[in-house]
Amino acid sequence: MARSLKMYGRSIRVVTYTKNAVSVINGRLGDNSLVSVSTIHSFCWELINGFNDDIREALIALKEEQLARDTAEAEAKPRGITPAKQRALDEIIDEIEILRATEVFIYHPDRNTYGSGALPHNYVLDVTAWLLRNKPTLQSILKDRHPIILIDESQDTMKGVLDSLMLLAEKRERDLTLGLLGDHRQRIYTDGHSDLPSIVPENWATPELQMNHRSQRRIVTLINKIWETELEGRTQSTKGSAQHPRTEKAGGTVRLFLGDTLRSPEDKVLSERWCAERMYQISGLADWNQGQYQLLALEHKLVATRGSFLDVYEAMVLLDPNAAAPSGSGDNKGPSTVQILLNELAHLEACVSNEGIVNEFKATEVFRRYGGLDNMPEDSEARAERTNEMLEAIAIFAMACANPESTIAEVLAPVLNAKLFEVDHRLQEAYADKSPAPQAPGRGEDESKQTRMRRGWCALFAAPWKQLRCYRNYLAGISELATHQVVKGSEFKHVMVVMDDELAGGNLIKYDKFFGGAELSPTDKKNAESGKETTIDRTLRLLYVTCSRAQESLALVLWSSDPTAAMARIEESMWFTKDEIQVIPECLVTGLSR
Numbered sequence: 001m002a003r004s005l006k007m008y009g010r011s012i013r014v015v016t017y018t019k020n021a022v023s024v025i026n027g028r029l030g031d032n033s034l035v036s037v038s039t040i041h042s043f044c045w046e047l048i049n050g051f052n053d054d055i056r057e058a059l060i061a062l063k064e065e066q067l068a069r070d071t072a073e074a075e076a077k078p079r080g081i082t083p084a085k086q087r088a089l090d091e092i093i094d095e096i097e098i099l100r101a102t103e104v105f106i107y108h109p110d111r112n113t114y115g116s117g118a119l120p121h122n123y124v125l126d127v128t129a130w131l132l133r134n135k136p137t138l139q140s141i142l143k144d145r146h147p148i149i150l151i152d153e154s155q156d157t158m159k160g161v162l163d164s165l166m167l168l169a170e171k172r173e174r175d176l177t178l179g180l181l182g183d184h185r186q187r188i189y190t191d192g193h194s195d196l197p198s199i200v201p202e203n204w205a206t207p208e209l210q211m212n213h214r215s216q217r218r219i220v221t222l223i224n225k226i227w228e229t230e231l232e233g234r235t236q237s238t239k240g241s242a243q244h245p246r247t248e249k250a251g252g253t254v255r256l257f258l259g260d261t262l263r264s265p266e267d268k269v270l271s272e273r274w275c276a277e278r279m280y281q282i283s284g285l286a287d288w289n290q291g292q293y294q295l296l297a298l299e300h301k302l303v304a305t306r307g308s309f310l311d312v313y314e315a316m317v318l319l320d321p322n323a324a325a326p327s328g329s330g331d332n333k334g335p336s337t338v339q340i341l342l343n344e345l346a347h348l349e350a351c352v353s354n355e356g357i358v359n360e361f362k363a364t365e366v367f368r369r370y371g372g373l374d375n376m377p378e379d380s381e382a383r384a385e386r387t388n389e390m391l392e393a394i395a396i397f398a399m400a401c402a403n404p405e406s407t408i409a410e411v412l413a414p415v416l417n418a419k420l421f422e423v424d425h426r427l428q429e430a431y432a433d434k435s436p437a438p439q440a441p442g443r444g445e446d447e448s449k450q451t452r453m454r455r456g457w458c459a460l461f462a463a464p465w466k467q468l469r470c471y472r473n474y475l476a477g478i479s480e481l482a483t484h485q486v487v488k489g490s491e492f493k494h495v496m497v498v499m500d501d502e503l504a505g506g507n508l509i510k511y512d513k514f515f516g517g518a519e520l521s522p523t524d525k526k527n528a529e530s531g532k533e534t535t536i537d538r539t540l541r542l543l544y545v546t547c548s549r550a551q552e553s554l555a556l557v558l559w560s561s562d563p564t565a566a567m568a569r570i571e572e573s574m575w576f577t578k579d580e581i582q583v584i585p586e587c588l589v590t591g592l593s594r
Contacts, residue, residue: 002034005147011036013146015043017153017189020477020490025152036146040157041109041121044128047142051131054138055105058130059123060096067092129160132168139168143176154182156192170201185227185240186545194533197239212243212548214491216252219554220245223547225575226540233513233520233528233536253283253553256576258566259584261502261512261559265305271584272306272498272557278582279555285494288553293494295481296546298511299504300325306498307481309470311463312408316471318456326475326482334475337426338460341408344370344421346472348394349401356402358394372421393418401465408468409461430457495550497543500559507535514539516569517560557584 005011014037016022025037038046048055071089074081081089107119119127131138142149149165151157162180169178184196193199200206212220224242257275259268272295280288287293297303304313316324320335334342344366351362367373372390377383396414400406409431416423416431430453437458441447473479499511501518512518514536520528527534547554560566563583570581 005034008144010145010147012148012150013043014038014150014152015040015157016151017156021152024490039109040161041124044124044161045107045109047138048124048128048131049107051138052104054131054135055119055127056099056102058127058134059099062126062130063092063096063099067096125158125161129158129164132161132164139171142168147175148177148179150179150181152181153186154180154192155184155187155196156182156189158191159193162193166199166201183240185541186548188538188542188545195237208241210241210244212245214551215245215548216249216552217245218252218254219547219550220252222254222554222575223544225573226547227544229573229575231514231536231540233524233534234540235528235531235534236537236540253279253285254556254576254580255279255282255554256556256558256570256581257584258558258560258563258570258581260563260586261500261561263559265503268500268503268559269306272496274584275555275557276496279494279496279553283553285553287494291480293480293496293553293555294492294549295496295498296549297481297483297498297504298500298509299506300483302498302500302504303474303481303483304471305503307470307474307479309467309474311459312467312471315456315460315463318452318459326477334471337424340415340421340423340427341412341468342472342475344372345397345411345415346469348397349469352398352401354402356399358398363394367420370421389418390420393420404464404466406465407461408463408465411465412461427457430454431461433457491549491551493551494553494555495546496555496557497546498557498559500557502559502561509539509542510535511539511543511558512560512562512566514543515558515560515566517558517562517566 011033012035014025014035016025016037016039019039022037022039029035029037067089070085070092071081074085074089102117105117105119106113106115107124109121109124113119132142151162151165154162165178169176180196180200182196187194187196197206215223220243227240228238228242230238255275255278257271257278259271263271276288276291276293279293280286295303295306297306300313301310304310313324316335316338319337323333323335333339347366347369348363351359351366353359364373377386393414397411397420400411400414403410412431415421416428433454435454438451438455440455470479474481499515501510501512510518513520513524520536524534524536528536547556558566567581567583570576571578
């Protein structure tokens with residue numbers, strides 16, 4: 001097979017969901033020219049890039065389908081098509097006309113693109129699915145390039161793309177081999193089929209991987225027990241092969257820590273450090289005592305609180321809610337308006353010692369890299385004057401960086417005043433605007449984008465500079481903190497899962513309901529009775545994913561609104577032995593804070 005693939009310039013294509021997973025798979029493959037690995041977005045764009053006429057045809061067809069569907073739904077209502085609905089329909093018509101006039105379409109799988117012809121991420125998936133169904137030429141191109149396609153994390157793969165590939169594989173049995181790799185127990189996104197195993201054709205081979213090569217026996221036993229338990233509010237089938245650990249992985253440490261969610265965010269952070277210390281005492285694993293464990297939290301705001309960069313994170317969300325947090329499938333560069341803070345100034349700060357002393361050689365390299373020396377005056381006197389101005393600004397910048405009390409505005413001031421780097425005009429204008437921050441809107445009140453961004457700028461400039469360092473690490477994926485979803489496909493020696501519904505917000509995932517600390521809502525019960533997916537189903541799968549990230553040891557920290565009720569449910573579940581369940585002491589915070 002290898003010889004045949006090489007002879008015709010073909011390869012085995014592995015398509016996965018996140019860039020994290022791409023890195024993991026490539027690491028396991030090593031140097032292998034026969035296999036190419038990419039995210040689903042990269043795969044789709046590589047397939048359709050350059051076929052502008054076909055992309056246009058697909059987009060127009062999809063928009064016309066949407067227009068017909070929305071029109072029919074509106075006409076079927078008692079009030080018919082309202083003025084507001086007509087405006088929405090007119091917008092779709094306008095979009096279709098814009099598409100007709102667009103000659104070239106652009107896209108980047110790792111970041112958002114803007115301007116004429118720029119395609120959102122979901123459009124690329126929708127277009128690829130449509131073209132694979134309707135264009136035989138594209139079908140032939142695909143099977144000629146990649147006669148074997150393996151879809152990793154297939155349970156989360158967008159329905160349209162997956163359905164098109166499955167249909168193509170059935171039509172071209174001898175020309176295209178399609179493999180669906182994944183575990184329906186780990187479906188955490190809404191894009192995939194709710195029950196993928198049920199739609200796989202009966203004549204397809206369905207091998208099952210029962211060996212868990214990652215985790216110690218205690219962790220594998222826990223995830224098996226969690227999955228096979230019937231819970232109130234669960235509609236998810238218990239179907240799924242029990243996993244077995246490798247024979248040499250006969251140990252492992254698991255603990256569940258239970259606390260009252262009414263504690264302050266600061267108290268919770270200190271308590272979670274206590275949990276890590278207890279894990280060290282119990283397991284003897286020094287990593288727990290040295291902060292060398294992965295903390296997984298439900299939501300980015302919760303991570304920002306635990307990571308002590310909440311002020312910066314909330315400001316970034318106001319500036320650009322779509323780019324403020326890592327997504328797991330992109331380059332995670334942060335808002336475009338603040339790139340100088342995340343790049344130029346980050347590298348310049350790395351040239352500064354804790355005492356505020358600048359390494360001039362390294363600093364010069366930073367200026368060369370970012371073009372800071374490109375416009376130096378040719379006249380010797382002017383050049384010397386400009387050099388002195390820059391050195392003075394760098395010295396002020398260095399002292400501000402070394403001061404733990406400095407705000408972002410104070411660190412930024414000498415950089416902007418001396419024009420050390422090229423700066424986004426939006427940041428420059430916002431810094432020059434000394435008007436007070438607008439009030440946040442009340443519940444139910446609208447807020448303009450301009451007002452929202454002004455609040456974001458004011459909050460960012462007032463935030464501590466030291467928080468920006470933590471935020472940069474989080475964006476880059478080099479923090480010990482992450483959300484449950486972003487680490488999908490990754491593995492870590494030691495994991496702490498923080499389950500704090502109160503701070504995370506949202507209604508899709510509720511750990512407190514899952515563990516019995518909160519009652520099911522009427523909607524939960526109604527959905528369960530009708531067989532629809534429930535909060536319990538979604539929480540079950542996400543808990544399964546997070547627990548299965550751990551290789552050696554696992555700490556679960558549950559902040560419950562009713563610890564007594566949660567304790568009763570946890571003990572009843574038989575998931576943990578009595579000595580594996582620990583209540584976080586009420587008096588703990590006072591002792592730690594001293």
